[in-house]
Amino acid sequence: MNIKERLHRILATIPEGVKLVAVSKFHPAEAIEEAYNAGQRIFGESRPQEMAAKAKVLPKDIEWVMIGHLQTNKVKMVAPFVSLVASVDSDRLIDEIEKQAAKNERTIDILLEVHIADEETKSGWSLSELEEYLNTGALERMEHIRVRGVMTIATNTDDEVVIRRDFKHIQTIFEELKPRFGEAFDTLSIGMSDDYPIALEYGSTMVRIGTAIFGHRIYN
Numbered sequence: 388m389n390i391k392e393r394l395h396r397i398l399a400t401i402p403e404g405v406k407l408v409a410v411s412k413f414h415p416a417e418a419i420e421e422a423y424n425a426g427q428r429i430f431g432e433s434r435p436q437e438m439a440a441k442a443k444v445l446p447k448d449i450e451w452v453m454i455g456h457l458q459t460n461k462v463k464m465v466a467p468f469v470s471l472v473a474s475v476d477s478d479r480l481i482d483e484i485e486k487q488a489a490k491n492e493r494t495i496d497i498l499l500e501v502h503i504a505d506e507e508t509k510s511g512w513s514l515s516e517l518e519e520y521l522n523t524g525a526l527e528r529m530e531h532i533r534v535r536g537v538m539t540i541a542t543n544t545d546d547e548v549v550i551r552r553d554f555k556h557i558q559t560i561f562e563e564l565k566p567r568f569g570e571a572f573d574t575l576s577i578g579m580s581d582d583y584p585i586a587l588e589y590g591s592t593m594v595r596i597g598t599a600i601f602g603h604r605i606y607n
């Protein structure tokens with residue numbers, strides 16, 4: 388199967404209203420072009436340099452989603468064009484996104500990344516840290532940031548019980564946070580190549596799928 392066929396096969400399994408982020412990290416611009424020509428418009432990248440380089444040569448109507456850990460000193464590389472930062476995991480990062488968005492006279496959408504998984508290495512706020520931050524009221528003062536929802540990566544395991552536990556947990560957090568934010572808080576981003584069908588059962592509104600569309604990544 389080629390990229391177009393894999394993309395269409397996946398789209399057929401995703402309900403209407405659920406967004407597909409095609410995770411193109413480590414894949415060349417040509418692969419993105421192939422998906423673009425098959426109708427895909429939302430692409431996810433994990434490194435700001437790579438995203439900026441691809442955005443430069445690819446069509447301007449692509450919506451670029453930052454899914455990887457974003458260092459504060461790299462925000463300015465993507466601030467002029469990024470459509471969503473899905474991996475916001477600290478108050479310092481929020482401050483910097485606000486600053487760079489203001490500089491570029493735009494509003495940047497973000498998702499709060501919550502750490503749910505068993506692995507210590509995964510990024511994201513712990514629930515207690517996030518609540519502490521939200522209670523400071525700092526986020527409400529950000530005029531160039533729109534909080535669209537939450538994102539998490541489930542524990543890396545074949546044990547479906549654990550994956551379901553993680554998705555249930557983040558779904559509950561999403562529902563609990565909703566009243567704090569306005570109508571724009573509509574995004575629960577869960578589900579990757581191996582677990583997105585389960586994520587859909589837990590109300591995912593935005594799946595992030597790489598390998599199942601583009602094949603295995605070649606790291607260098």
Ligand SMILES: *Cc1c(COP(=O)(O)O)cnc(C)c1O
Pocket residue numbers: 410412433454455540579580581595596597598599
């Ligand atoms: C790489 C990555 C994905 C895509 O993973 P696949 O297993 O290739 O679908 C999704 N979300 C995040 C945060 C990632 O880093």
